[in-house]
Amino acid sequence: MRFTHFRPPVINIAFGTFYRHHPGASSIHPNPALFTNLNFTLPCTTDPSTHWYIVGPSLSGKTTFLQILRGEHLCFPPAARSYPYLSTDEVPHRLRVPHKAIQYVGFDNDGLSSSVTTSAYLSARYESKRENTDFSLRDFLLGNTELNPLKRSHEDGFDRVLFDRVVRELKLAQLLDLPVTFLSNGQGRRARIARALLSTPEVLLLDEPFMGLDPPTVAGLSPLLHRLASRAKPRLILSARPQDPIPDWITHLVYLRGDCQVAAIGEKEVVLAKLRQYVRQVWSGTSKEEDNLSVHSLLQLGRTLTAKGIDGEPLMGEKSLKTSESPFAQDFDVPRNIGEPVVEMDGCKVQYRGKVALGNWKQNIGGEEQEGLVWTVRRGERWGIFGPNGSGKTTIVSLICSDHPQTYSLPIKLFGRSRLPEVGSGQLPLTFWDIQARIGHSSPEIHQHMPRNLTVRQVVANAWADTFRSKAVLDEQAKEKVEACLRWFEAELNPAYAKASKLGSDVQESSDLQWADHYMFGELSFSAQRVALFLRAIIKNPDIVVLDEACSGMDDGVRNRCLLFLEHGETKTYAKHDNGSETIVESDASKSGTVKVGGLSDNQALICISHIREEIPDCIREWICLPEANSGLPARFGVSVAPLGRDEKSWRQIWGM
Template sequence: MRVPPPRPPVIRIANGTLYRHHPNGTHSHPNPPLFTNLSFELPSSGTPRNWCVVGPSLSGKTTFLQILRGQHLCFPPTARSFPYLATEFVPNRLRAPTSAIQYVGFDSGNAALGVAASQYLSARYESRREDTDFSLRDFLLGNMDFNSIRLPGEEGTDQKLLERVVVDLRLETLLDLPVAFLSNGQGRRARIARALLTSPEVLLLDEPFMGLDPPTVASLSPMLRSLADKASPRLVLGARPQDPLPEWITHLVYLRTDCQVGAMGEKDAVLKGLRMYVRGVWEGGLVEDEHLPVRALGEMGRTLTEKGIEGDGLSEEIVNGAAGDGRDQQAAEPSATKGDPLVEMSGCAVKYGDKVVLGGWSEENDGKKLDGLHWTIRQGERWGVFGPNGSGKTTIVSLLCSDHPQTYSLPIKLFGRSRLPEIGSGELPLTFWDIQSRIGHSSPEIHQYMPRRLTVRQVLESAWADTFLSKPTLDDFAAGQVDATLQWFAHELNPDFSSTEAAAAGGKSLEWATEYMFGELSFSAQRILLFLRAIIKHPEIVVLDEAFSGMDEAVRDKCMLWLAHGEAKTYTSGFSKSGSGKHSPMEASIVESSASQSGNVRVTGLSEKQALICISHIKEEVPDCVREWICLPEANTGLPARFGRLDGPLRTDSKRWREIWAVGRQQ
């Protein structure tokens, strides 16, 4: 019996060097190689290889996935090829890599759903619909072009595939909604569904579980596994080191912070090598590679299974019995004394026609029947807002920030005043601009609408402006706060940061902040910048909606420390030693900064007069200071919102997390 010859690989990169721009061209910014001497191969047949590309912030995960699709320049050009796509096994419509290899990333918000980026923030909540407000069904079927003409040979969407994908991704009840109405998590599921409906040869998913609630993650991972097992399509994921790896992942690429491959191969072999490296540094026999930070590897290696997240990562045997990582010191215990009410919701229910999206419940309180959402936020309180995707978390934020048109008609008071004139009060109603000036807000929606042409400095300074593009009003103190923040986060925000050059310049040169635009930053750096913009002016209310998603553990913890203490505290550099004399890479002590020692702190952390509202689906991304919480029910269940109070940080106790989500197993 004749054995058929092996099929060529779908993607083959053999010792290629990749550039963003042509290396011989003239460019306004430096153009270093993205990856040097890169080799990678994705087979088209045989046992499926399910790859995951893992790396900390600024390591090039997204760039790596884009390279697999044919983006960026490869030298020599023949080093990258897609031989399988030229075979008879692939239909004509999938011969081009951009068609056969679909990429789903989450750095462009609803713009990828056909929602115009020129819309203003509150447009998604308005009842009037435009001709371009396509439904989710239209988006999935590709019916988003006027007078569209199907080319000869093009086939329509497979109806059975559509039905299966819609069910698997829990989109059945959303099909007739305009895509502008979708929540952040719903929009991400919709983009994955649309990519699957094109029946690609390869599907690149950049952090597919980011921003999804635990129940959705639990249902999405098995669905992806079924695709991976059949290699239809072949899957390549992108993930941060702290993200749990789906158990069906077979191969890993671990990227260094200098955009080089640190390790590549079978998952178990890569994890074993990284574990030996971590232990070698821990034992003191190895010197830590500055481009392979040990702290970023602490939580890597946890597994996402059908029963939840299992394992403690590479640091399990290291941190057992150790002193800990010092992160409990990120925030002082919240004050028990609460101030005046900042937000008062007295029975809010948001409806679009007959559809109730928030507050569609009744409950008994002291013998009284209360309809809708009743919630008060006071000065000094630190709230966590939780709930499934589509439960109304983003709607709550829109009410707080007064972006939602129904804010005028609902029983809401902000800063003790109503949006409408109150008879006999003698006070003028709050204006939209009054409210915006007193609230700091970071969210995927802000990320979507932030103009990409603003410079890094302009994004921060826009915290003192009425709109993103209007001229800010800064005094000398505010300008000093901007400078201090840029200096503190230069490593994370400056694409060309060099510790050597920074030391030579005394760390004071900030020219890069006026040269680089927001759109030129990595997704992680953009999230950091929006987080800093939300808190830099010390607003009365800080709203952080998935503000830390897309950041690796080390960068996230740095932002958390800044939120709590500003310039006053910092992490110690290097390693401390335990009683046994071993180096402890996990013990990152928090100490007084040089700015605090010199009495030159310009940016402080949260004050007792400020309120914090944090929305997240990951307990590690909830600041340690959060104590009060509200968990919204799944839409249209009629169940009321649940309230509670934590006795400590969420990050350090899974029982607290399970109590909020009312589940019996770890999520």
């Protein structure tokens, strides 16, 4: 008889109930139980290997679940959560505590730099290296980011082989000498994963690792994570939204309800079958929809992420794609009123130390070749900007918003005027404040710089402020708009929202908004923070609305509600039916004539950046796709013949997939 050495589990939770604060302590904040009677075991080794995926809609507690696995939050009884394997001789001494052995990597825009080096303004990312505190990517990966570092322990030795392999596999070799502030969002994400891997943890928790990455990068990152998971160095646990595709190598799922409880846990196919049966029972009327297990959130679950891209149909097949009527599918071909130019780029080329970051190509304009980016945006147009991570999408946004220092030296006109005085024009140059007042902007950079100690109301009202921390000056109409937005999105913004969040109901009640003055921006969930910044960008009807990954981090229900509000304001809403499906209907506010916030007008231009097809507003028609950085290929332009969010063929053509 052959005996195998028993190895205890890395994480073992048996009937544990968790709390943010001690249940016996008095507090004005709600303190509901988290994941009551939770059972979860992460084995040290299994044959075949098991790979876990934590899935759930916004506010379902995905990040909280990962934090619990790492040892955070109070556990009752205390012995219900243990880490037996970390006490064995197989684990290095430095990894025998959970917060060292279990590394968490989230992508909530805390930035790559330490608090010492975090820049205070958006343009910092685009300037040349100025201070010794502007650490390079190499320094970041090696942990050399302290101004006065302590002497390292002998256990923290440098593993050159591991460093080279991680840098090579995550495609960071060409970026090692760049300051971390120069990295694009996708490059920064790979850098944070690389740094966690270099600490050689026993477990790596990745909170929505594919969010904000372009489709080719996602398809390449998934096999890399699979190789790491297969070697169990480290063991991986990933989280995702319901609409995100599930990597084909995932074996086990945890699906979370909207109230921080587990709806289903176990082998992937078993969990999907259970959820599919639940949806069918609700649709057939044999079962009622549970308050915290939305059928609508489940419909997009189940697609597969392979090395070649996204494959397969969602949980309930094509029917799931028809549950929400598109407000623009019926009138996509209606003629529009296109007005004067608001952005004119006449051969823009951005470069740092001789290296071209944007515009390293020639465009054919009127039969003649012209170097750099040539692009015009007019009032009434709805543009999508696409391209791989690092291709220059956010750089374009920084030029439009005048956050980029090179804006002053490039051939750019905004609202028909230059940034510098023009001889003989008789026009004064545009100031930075003129431009900021006419552009609404939401992006990961805005998210990173927004002060966490502002209240929810202050963040939304910040649209009328000159800077992030200056006081907003609001007239009576502006105050009404702020209150209307807070009421309309109370279910998404108020952490203590008591009633069941039903997207089909109008928020017309004259409830007080004390919660908006009570909760700080930093206390909100990642999804709620994104909603607040989205509202800040559109609330004052600016001449140009710029949405750079504005909906990333939202589940599909919250995202659809935001995109509908972008197009129609308070005039349209979702009506939810007994079978879980939704349709768009005229709101009570529209019927009663009490609309305070309308949708996009012909006088406005929209510019949207996203790597996720469903996050593209249905009204987007014009598009530009930037090439891989320094490939020499020109940018491609086109006009969509159908809403991109619902036309996968056009979407694949844009990306060349």
